[in-house]
Amino acid sequence: MLKRRFLSLLLLVALPLGACAQSANQWIEGTHYQLISTPIRTANPDKIEVTEFFWYGCGHCYNFEPMISTWKKALPEDVYFRGSPAAWNGPMELHARAFYAAEAMGILDKMHMPIFQALNVDRRRLASEDEIASLFAANGIDEAEFRKAFNSFGVKSQTNQAGARARSAQITGTPELMVNGKYRIDTRAAGSQANMLKIAEYLIEKERASLGS
Secondary structure, eight states: OHHHHHHHHHHHHHHHHHHHHHHHTOOOBTTTBEEOSSOOOOSOTTSEEEEEEEOTTOHHHHHHHHHHHHHHHTOOTTEEEEEEEOOSSHHHHHHHHHHHHHHHHTOHHHHHHHHHHHHHTSOOOOOSHHHHHHHHHHTTOOHHHHHHHHTSHHHHHHHHHHHHHHHHTTOOSSSEEEETTTEEEEHHHHSSHHHHHHHHHHHHHHHHHHHTO
């Protein structure tokens, strides 16, 4: 009898704990992430796309960078990751152009963290082309080549597209993630930056299932 009572008590304690563990793994649309009313065209329709909306001057983005950098390296072959710099004002637009210029020159891996560091650690404003060119030159990049890329039609066009993408996704802050042009994830709703990545993984699986991959 005592043994039966003890087992019953264990079940009563275990059930709520199990229910909590289960609910923690259930990400709810409208609560933990948002459905984008009009899906946004992705760069590669053959892959599941994860987009990070960020700004080089955002301290939260700076702190998120090591985490997401490690995470994206482990993404499977059917997932495509891309950064999309936010450009809500003049200085942010310059920083977005710096991103796309570095990408066009094939030096994004080299310049990505120095730009973050300049704004968040060194407290440089990088509020002009000259300031940004000086940063690139200090990191061994030919200044003339940088200015050529920075002022190119392609870089300006990509910056404009990034702004339109953020507006279409109704981005309200940075960092935020978008999965396959359909779902938006922000830190506040997710609860943490780590949860943003967990939700992204959940939505990648959701998209993979819907595509029959």
